[in-house]
Amino acid sequence: MNWSDYDAALFDLDGVITPTAVVHMRAWSAMFNDFLADLPGQRPYTDDDYYRYVDGKPRFEGVASFLESRGIDLPYGDPADDSSQRTVCGLGNRKNEAFSEVLAAEGVEAYPGSRRLVEQLAERGIKLAVVSSSRNAPTVLRAAGMIDYFPVIVDGRVAEEEQLAGKPQPDTFLDAAAKLSVPKERAVVLEDAVSGVQAGRAGAFGLVVGVDRGAGRDTLLENGADIVVTDLEELA
Numbered sequence: 001m002n003w004s005d006y007d008a009a010l011f012d013l014d015g016v017i018t019p020t021a022v023v024h025m026r027a028w029s030a031m032f033n034d035f036l037a038d039l040p041g042q043r044p045y046t047d048d049d050y051y052r053y054v055d056g057k058p059r060f061e062g063v064a065s066f067l068e069s070r071g072i073d074l075p076y077g078d079p080a081d082d083s084s085q086r087t088v089c090g091l092g093n094r095k096n097e098a099f100s101e102v103l104a105a106e107g108v109e110a111y112p113g114s115r116r117l118v119e120q121l122a123e124r125g126i127k128l129a130v131v132s133s134s135r136n137a138p139t140v141l142r143a144a145g146m147i148d149y150f151p152v153i154v155d156g157r158v159a160e161e162e163q164l165a166g167k168p169q170p171d172t173f174l175d176a177a178a179k180l181s182v183p184k185e186r187a188v189v190l191e192d193a194v195s196g197v198q199a200g201r202a203g204a205f206g207l208v209v210g211v212d213r214g215a216g217r218d219t220l221l222e223n224g225a226d227i228v229v230t231d232l233e234e235l236a
C-alpha cells in the first residue's frame with residue numbers, strides 16, 4: 001500500500017496496537033466458563049465462540065450475542081449492574097473485573113511493529129485516531145505510553161454518549177474520520193476482528209487492513225479486509 005494515497009489512519013486498539021485482545025479473550029473465557037458450569041447441557045465456551053460472537057463488539061453486545069448463540073435468555077439489566085448480578089450487564093461487568101485485574105498486575109506494551117508504524121505515520125503528518133469498542137481504551141493506551149499519538153479516540157464510552165452504533169456498524173469509524181476532518185475515501189481502517197473489518201467495509205473507507213492475530217486471513221478477507229498483514233511492521 002502507498003500511504004501517500006491517504007490522510008488518516010483509524011486504528012482499532014486491542015490486538016492491533018496492543019496485545020490486549022489476548023487479555024480480553026482470557027477474561028471472557030474465565031467468566032463464561034464459570035457461568036456455563038452451572039447450566040446443564042452447555043458445552044464449554046471456546047476461542048471459536050470469542051471470534052464468532054464477542055471479538056471487537058461493545059461489551060454488552062458481546063455478552064448478548066454469545067448468550068443468544070447458546071439459546072440462553074437473561075435479562076439485559078443495567079450497565080451499572082454489579083458483577084454478581086445474573087444479567088447481560090452483570091456478566092459483562094464480571095468479565096471487566098478480570099480484565100482490569102490483569103491489566104493492573106501486568107501492564108501492557110504496544111506491539112513493536114505497531115509502535116513503529118504509528119511513530120512513522122505521525123512523522124509523515126497522517127492524522128491518527130483510535131476506534132475501539134472498549135471502554136478501557138484510554139486506560140490501555142495510557143498504560144502502553146501511546147495515548148499522545150491520538151488526538152481522536154472513539155471508544156465504548158464515547159459511542160454510548162454520542163449514541164453511535166457499535167462495530168460491525170461503521171458509525172464509530174465514520175465519527176473518527178469526521179473528527180479528523182478527513183473524507184472516508186482518504187482514511188485507512190486497521191482491524192483484527194471480523195466485526196471490525198465488516199465495519200470498515202460497511203463504511204466504504206479508502207482501505208481496510210486486516211491484521212491477522214487469530215481470526216484467519218481468509219475470514220478477514222471475506223468479511224471486508226482489502227489486504228491482510230500479520231504485523232503492522234509490514235506497512236511501516
Ligand SMILES: O=P(O)(O)OC[C@H]1O[C@@H](O)[C@H](O)[C@@H](O)[C@@H]1O
Pocket residue numbers: 013014021024025054055056057058059062096132133134135136137156193
Ligand atoms: O469491555 P470493554 O473493555 O469495554 O471491551 C469491549 C470489547 O472491546 C474490544 O476491543 C475487544 O476486542 C473485545 O474483546 C472486548 O470485549
